[in-house]
Every structure is written in C-alpha cells, then in structure tokens.
Amino acid sequence: MSTRPFWLSGAAATGDSEITVTHPYDGRVVATVSVPSAGQIEEAVAAADAAAREAAALPAHTRAEALAHVSRRLAERTEEIAGIITAESGKPIKWARAEVGRSVSVFRWAAEETRRDSGELQRLDTDPGGTGRIAMVRRVPKGPVLGISPFNFPLNLVAHKIAPAIAVGAPIVLKPAPATPMTALALGELLAETELPPGMVSVLPMPNERAASLITDPRLPVVSFTGGQFGWELQRLAPHKHVTLELGGNAAAVVLGDADLDWAARRIALFGNNAAGQVCIGVQRVIVEDAVYDEFVTRLVRNVRELPTGDPSDPDTEVGPLINEEAAIRVVDWVQEAVEAGAELLTGGERDGVTVAPTVLAGAPAGSKVLCEEVFGPVLVVQRVSGVDQAFAEVNASDFGLQAGVFTRDLQVAFRAHRELEVGGVVIGDVPSYRADQMPYGGVKRSGVGREGVRSAMDDLSYERVMVMTGVRL
Template structure:
C-alpha cells in the first residue's frame, strides 16, 4: 500500500516512518500515512517564518478568492470527503455529509470575513493640548498559527483553524488527529493551484513529542488547540504566545414544564446520540421539571430505542463505533459504577467491540463519573428538579462550561438562564449541540479559553496596532499655507 505523503509548505513529502489508519467500525485498513519527525516540523516553521511577510502583504481580495475556491472544491468532492470521514472516524455517513456541508460554510464565511477586517479612527483630543491628534488602529496577523485538531470532526474542525488564519493573513501549520489524518490531507490537496505563496500552509501528521515545537517555538504566534483538557498543559508550555483552547464538556439541558415536549425530545435524542456522543457539546445531562418528567421519558425512551446501530456507511445508521475499543470499555465501566452507586439503567449499558448501545441512566448520584466527567460516548443521564433555580444550579455544578440548552417559553426564565448559566453559549429551545460557523464558540472553566467562530477567531489571530498622527505641527504645509 502506497503511503499518503504529508503536506509541507505547499509540497508533498514522505518519510521512513509510516502509520496505519484503521476503520474503528471493523478494524480494516483505511490508509497508510507518512509520519513527519521533529526536523520536518521545524522546517515547516522555518519556511512559514520566511514567507510570513509575503502572506501579510497578500491583498484581502486574493485571500478571499483562495478561500472561496477551496469552499467550492470541498462542495465538488462532498461524497469522497464524507466517505473518508466515516471510514477513519466511524461517524455515520449522514453526519459526515453534514460535516462537509458545514466545512463549505466555514470557508465561505472566512472568504467574506477576509474583506471585513476593519480598523478604527480615534480622536485623540480628549484632553487639553492635543488638537488635531488622531489614532489609526489596524489589525495585523500574528504571523504563524499552529492548529492541533481532534478526530471527531476531522474536516470542519481543521477548517476552523485554517480558514480564519488565512483570511487574516497568517501562515498556518496543522497537526491533525492521529486517528483521522487522511481527511485533513485530502483538504490540503484542494489548495493545490491556489494563489497562496509556498510555505503558507502545512498539514503534518506526527507524534505529540515531535509536534512540541508547535507549542514552544517562539516563531509561532498563536496556538489553537481543540481536544481534551490536556490543552491546559500545552498552555503552560506556551506562556508567551496567544493560545485558544476548545476543550471538553458534559453539557446539560433543562426541560421545564412549559416546554414543547416533542421538540425537546427530538433535540435531546439528536443532541445526546449523534456522532455516538463523541462531541464536546454532546447532551450528557438532562434535567427534567418533575411535573413533566414522566411524559418526557414516555417519549424519549422509545425514541432512543429506535436508533439504528449498524455500519456507519449505511445511510440509515444512527449509532456507529467509538474511536477505539478502549473508549468503549471505559464508558461501560463508568456506567457500571453509576449503577452500583444507585443509578437506574433505563436502556443500553452494553457494547459490541467498540460500539456502545445508546444508554440512558436515571438519577445517578452527582459524584458519579457520568455526571462529573466528559463521557464522550452515547450515554445520557436524567435527573428531576423542583424549581428552575435548582436546575440552573445543577447544570452549573460542573468543572466544565461549554454550552447548555434550555427548553421553556417563559422570557424571564430565558434571560435568567442567560445571566446565571456558567457556559459559553445558552441555547433556548435547542440542544447544547447547536453551533453555526459564524457564532462565537467556546467555553468557561475547564472547557477552554477564547472563542472560535470565524470573525472571533480572526480577532484572536490578529493584533491591534495604533498609528498616532500629530497633524498640528507648526511647520506643516497646512500652517504655512495659512500664513501665506
């Protein structure tokens, strides 16, 4: 089998070290990937640093056109990309197709935002003695953005690093997930023939140890990391650069008595079990107002039981594998611990290899791992509450704070949720999994630092610089003309 080379500064290169990529559903080989070593990572940084001034001088029109072209090419290769996402990550094909569509929107949005990086004109005459002083504020790219991405959305989460970085005039180096690097390398091919200077983009599969310069090298202006809470340790290694962390969560949703129960059930099922729960904003905790808890469960449990577990390439499939069998074993251990501590196992709680059946637990103790930690699997817990304030407190009783959902029609409760929930995003009459590419996205507490979403990422990937103009000089042409 021929190895897929890596993409180093606009050129394809190989190496002696090769690693297999396997389908998490059946273990079959999906591909063979050339792995870079530390010297390759350092070359990527060096080449990006050399081309950085050229990239910064590229016009917004050219940057916008490149991003628009890539968006069109992604759309043209939708079927191939969706199949590849499913083969290497195990995501059901219908979810992979949605991911490709979202990646198109990500690049299209970045194409538009590339032309909207605006500045400010500030009057500086706010104290006596400063007539005709003005400040001109512009945003300048940080230079080189390093992106480290996870397996669960191997196209769109890579897009959320590359697209805003290029839109704002930065070079970018990506370390894709070791479980799913082929999709990112496919994306690199779609940049061939675009008007980017060589050296601007690198996509380099490598080990964590060999990728360390992406975190520690002073030539890297920003680190953008999506993954587990290990991101906080990376931040400690990069104290002098800009760092964005999009980390884990154990998202909660609240269903109050005035909610549209059919809507709440539909969104809760999708939010808890899409991508087999392998999403950082997956619905993990559902809090039910006691008066409607029974009616919700009477609709929710049958809907969960109807989910289809099968080959993820089958368009009917709802539940595919977890990324590894070890992840499935750990998930079942946490479920068993919760049951031993008093939780009721309503459905699921079994596995077949790396596939975990959709699992619902009722009333586990709050100290259980399924409540406290990020399960990252098709597992959801149900708990009842008496007052809306109690529900808010329970959602907040977490080390995480990424997103939350609230189902209610009452405006006072809506704004109370917005004020009191300790999360980066509050979704009203939507599950915690709601995300659009242009919205600010990120969390509080252990869930991260900074925000993604194209315009918000561009703000982080650029730095403000001010030019102060003194137009009141005694010898200025304007004053001389006045004397004449």
C-alpha cells in the first residue's frame, strides 16, 4: 500500500512519518498518509504568509472559478469520495453521499458569493458636515487562516473552512482530524487543479500534538476550529488571534401537544442516531409535553428499533459504528451510569465492538452526563414537561446552545421559541439537526463563538475597510 502525500502550498509532498488510517467498522487498514516534518510545517506557514498580499488581490473571477471548479469536480467524483468518507469515518454510505452533495453546494455558494461581493457605497451628505463626501466600504481578509476540522464530517466541515477563505482571498493551512485525513487530501487534489497561487492552500495531516506551533504562530492570525471543548483552550493559547469556535452541544427537540407525532417520532429517531449520533446538532434531549408523552414515546421507541444498524457500506444502513472502540465504550458507560442513577432504558444500550445499538432513556436524573454533556453517540434522553413554559426552560437549562427544534403548529409559539431559546438556531416543525449550508450556523454558551455558513464565514474572516472620497458632487 503506497503512502498518500499531503498538500504543501498546492503541491504533493511527503514527510518524515505516517498516519495509519483504519476502517472504524472492521479495523482494516485503508491507507497510510504522510505527515509533514517540522520544517515542512514551517514551509507551509511561511508560504501562506508570503502569499497573503497576492491572495487578497486576486480578481474575483479567479477565486470564483477555482471554487466553481472544485464544486464541479466533487460532483463528478461523488461515489469515489463518498467511499473515502465511509472508509475512514465509518459513516454510512448513504450519509456520505449526502455529505458530498452538501460540499458541492458549499463551493458553489462560495463561488457565487465571491462574484457578488462588491462592497457598498454610502453617501455621507446626510448631514451638513458630509457635503461632497462619499464612502466606499469593502471587506478585506484579516490574514492567513488556520483551519482545524473534526472527524465526523471530514469533507463538509473542511469545505466550510477552505471555501470561505478562498472566497475572501485568504490563504489557509488546513489540519484535518488525524482519524480522517484522506477526504481532506482528496479535496486538496481538486484544489491543486485550479489556478490559485502557491501558498494559498496547504492540507497538513498530523497528530493533534504537532499543531501547537500552528495555533500560536502569529503569521496565522485567524483560527477556525470545529471540534470538542478543547476549543476554549485553543482560545486561551492564542488570545490575540481572531478565533471562531464551533464546539457542539446536546441539542433538544421539543414536542408539543399540537405536533404531528408520527413525523416528529420519525425525524427524532433518525436524527438522534444517524451516523451513530456523531453529529454536533444531532438530537440528544427530547422534551415532550405531558398531554402526548406516552403516545409519542411509544412511537419514538418503535421508530428507533426499526433503524437499520451495522455495516456502513450497506446502502440501507442508517446507523454505523462510532469512530473507535474507546468512543463506543464511553457512550455505553454513560448510559449505564444514568440507568444506575434511576433512568429507565426503553431500548438499546448494548455495544458490539464499535457499534452501539440506538438507545432511548427516560427519566434520567438531573446532572446525568447523558443530559448535561454531549453524548456524541446514538442516545436519546426523553423528558416529560407540563407545557411550553417548562419545555423552553429545559432547553435553556443546558450549558450548550447550538440549535433547537420545536415541533408545533402554533405560529405564536414558534415566534416565542425564536425569541426565548438561548441557541444559535431554532428549527420549527423539525429536528435541530437541519442545516442549510448557506445560513448562519453557530452557537452560544459552551457551543462556541462565531458563525459558519458561507456568507457568515466570509464576514468572519474579513473586516470592513472604508475609503472616504472628498469633493464629490452627487
């Protein structure tokens, strides 16, 4: 098996060590990936720094065409890249294909935003002191970006780092998760086909501990991180940098008495467990109004038990393995801890190697890890509430605040949810797991700071620069 190169300033390179990538489901080796040396990491950062001025001055059409090229090539290679996602992450193939489709859209959106990113003109003669003056406002990049991406979306979350950076004209050094580097390297190959200048993009797989120098390097003034609670430590290590953090959560779905219970049960069952629950906005807490609690829970458990679980290469599989056995053991330990504390196990709770059976718990006591922390596994925790007031209070009781879903037909309740729920996004009539890649996406509290979504990320990676012109007759 040949060792796969990484991408150093847009060119293939090999380093001084390797990462072995194994299939989470069966443990077989699927690839070895070259890891850059300390000198090569320095070379990538120096190249990004040296390219910053050229990258910022790239014509819009050059940036847009590079992004459009990647979008087209991803679409052409969907099956191949979906297979890579499944092989290294264990994500069921149907969800891997969906991830490629979303990434196609991310690069297309970025290309479109690049072409229409024209800034604005402001007339300043609205007051006497501004007579004869006009302002032009444009956005310019804050500087080269360090992107750090997680294992659970090894393509789409990399796309959300790279595409906005290219769109604003910022070089980026991307460090993919060490468990899932191959998909990011495939994307690096497509980027190498474009006319982007050297130094614009580097994709550097490495163990997490090797990234310390990147985090603190002043030549990378912007850090975009998606992952666990280590993000707060990253912010502490780089206090003078602009840091965006997407750190997950324990998303809640509220089911009220007027909801379509069949729809809610199907959606919550699926999106609490698909990809083995390893989704930042996957449903974890299910908050159900007392009037429909018993009827809804019966339907939910039935739908969970019917989810196809097992081999991720099977096109019918919805729930595959966790990323490794350590993660699977932790999830089951948290379930057992809740049961021993008084929770009722309605279904699931078993582990077969790296696969955890889709699980539903009820009556988990306050303070249980399955309620308070991010399980990041196929576990749903059902809570009974008296009505809307208590339901929204339970949503807000979390230390996290990424997204929430509210199943209701009441327009007033929908607007109240948007007004009161302490989260970055509220989805009415569906699970909190819904995300359109062009909309602002991010959280509050322990869920992080800043926003993804193509336009929002472009704004986050750039700042407004104003030019005032004097002596202009309008």
